[in-house]
Amino acid sequence: DTEVTQTPKHLVMGMTNKKSLKCEQHMGHRAMYWYKQKAKKPPELMFVYSYEKLSINESVPSRFSPECPNSSLLNLHLHALQPEDSALYLCASSQDIGPENEQFFGPGTRLTVL
Amino acid sequence: QQPVQSPQAVILREGEDAVINCSSSKALYSVHWYRQKHGEAPVFLMILLKGGEQMRHEKISASFNEKKQQSSLYLTASQLSYSGTYFCGTYGSSNTGKLIFGQGTTLQVKP
Numbered sequence: 385d386t387e388v389t390q391t392p393k394h395l396v397m398g399m400t401n402k403k404s405l406k407c408e409q410h411m412g413h414r415a416m417y418w419y420k421q422k423a424k425k426p427p428e429l430m431f432v433y434s435y436e437k438l439s440i441n442e443s444v445p446s447r448f449s450p451e452c453p454n455s456s457l458l459n460l461h462l463h464a465l466q467p468e469d470s471a472l473y474l475c476a477s478s479q480d481i482g483p484e485n486e487q488f489f490g491p492g493t494r495l496t497v498l
Numbered sequence: 499q500q501p502v503q504s505p506q507a508v509i510l511r512e513g514e515d516a517v518i519n520c521s522s523s524k525a526l527y528s529v530h531w532y533r534q535k536h537g538e539a540p541v542f543l544m545i546l547l548k549g550g551e552q553m554r555h556e557k558i559s560a561s562f563n564e565k566k567q568q569s570s571l572y573l574t575a576s577q578l579s580y581s582g583t584y585f586c587g588t589y590g591s592s593n594t595g596k597l598i599f600g601q602g603t604t605l606q607v608k609p
Binding site: 388415424425426427428429432434439440442474481482483484486487488489490491492 | 500527528530532538539540541542545547585589591592593594595596597598599600601602
């Protein structure tokens with residue numbers, strides 16, 4: 385299984401809602417990532433988990449809260465988002481952290497904040 | 499530091515060749531290349547490591563000039579399936595997990 389899955393595919397939420405994005409991989413990878421991608425822009429790194437511990441937080445606002453319950457799962461909890469947070473949220477995984485490791489991306493969750 | 503890609507966009511006919519460049523103002527440890535089709539996830543193409551060899555993926559190859567802090571992606575005899583946005587991603591050192599993507603190059607291959 386060389387797939388990263390993400391749910392839901394689409395999400396529309398109000399600024400007062402609380403929602404979660406889910407990412408799963410069964411490749412035995414020990415590094416997992418959250419990226420944010422705006423239209424016609426490159427993916428921007430948000431968080432990196434290595435061996436289930438948060439390794440990198442790219443100064444992301446606290447309304448985004450990542451969680452790694454186990455080595456296969458990665459969640460992104462959303463609360464009190466702003467309309468400018470609307471974007472494609474991509475999850476990725478790699479064998480390990482670091483420049484020798486290719487990243488496998490999931491299809492993304494397209495988030496719209498009203 | 500975000501790498502800079504050139505050109506921003508390319509339009510080709512099937513069978514033509516193209517080169518996409520990626521350069522950085524800082525020293526690079528490795529360069530990754532990804533292709534993203536509209537509405538889809540980025541797909542890994544290849545990694546070039548400092549001191550490594552030129553890589554090839556089907557009719558796509560890439561080089562990495564460490565001294566110039568540049569990488570180039572060569573698409574030979576392009577096919578319709580090559581259409582998409584190509585991103586280079588760079589790592590500045592061996593002990594970081596942070597991949598920084600360039601702004602992307604949109605490639606359109608026409609019949």
